[in-house]
Amino acid sequence: MVTAAKDVLKDYLRGARGVLLWKLDGLSERDLRLPRTPTGTNLLGIVKHALHTEVGYFGPTFGREWPTPDELVPADGADPQADWYATETETAAGVIDLYRRVQAFADETVDALPLDAVGHVAHWGNAEVTLHEIMVHTIVDLQRHAGHADILREQLDGAAGLLPTNGNLPDAADWPAYTRRLTAIANRFD
Secondary structure (H helix, E strand, O other): OOOOHHHHHHHHHHHHHHHHHHOOOOOOHHHHHOOOOOOOOOHHHHHHHHHHHHHHHHOHHHOOOOOOHHHOOOOOOOOOOHHHOOOOOOOHHHHHHHHHHHHHHHHHHHHHOOOOOEEEEHHHOOEEEEHHHHHHHHHHHHHHHHHHHHHHHHHHHOOOOOEOOEOOOOOOOOHHHHHHHHHHHHHOOO
16 A cells, blocks of 8 residues: 555654654653753753744745744744743743644644645745645654754663654663773774
8 A cells, every 4th residue: 555645744744743752751840951962952942943943834934824923932032042942931841732732733734735835934045845845854854853852861861762662772782881892992993
């Protein structure tokens, strides 16, 4: 059986979203917000960025506006990183809820338009794009950020894996021995 291209893209989009949210499961507000890289990358900020990305690509790009713009970071705001962290007044539950509502909004756009529907991305110089292109671009972007979240989560508490139901890692691995072996190999190149 051949699955329609749009259905395949929708499935991959849902999967990327799910994995990204899964990486937040069970963590405290502090752990979700704490910067884990020198550039401030944090788990909740990745999700906040993802929701803003989806609103833009599946909203204004195709002539739709988010119904409650006060919930979003203004595009012309003073802080260029404002969509990469949760403020003191935002909760993790609130950001996650907003992202789920943004997903439904984006899905409405996907369901209403054919893959060859034309839109314009303002921050790409008003470039003409198709829904197909935006779906692929968004899936790639979300998977990239899911990879970031996977690494941050593993560094935080050792939780790692591809999916909640499929870790995609050996079950009985001796990870300390494995990393010592890889370190020994790397050290031969000093």
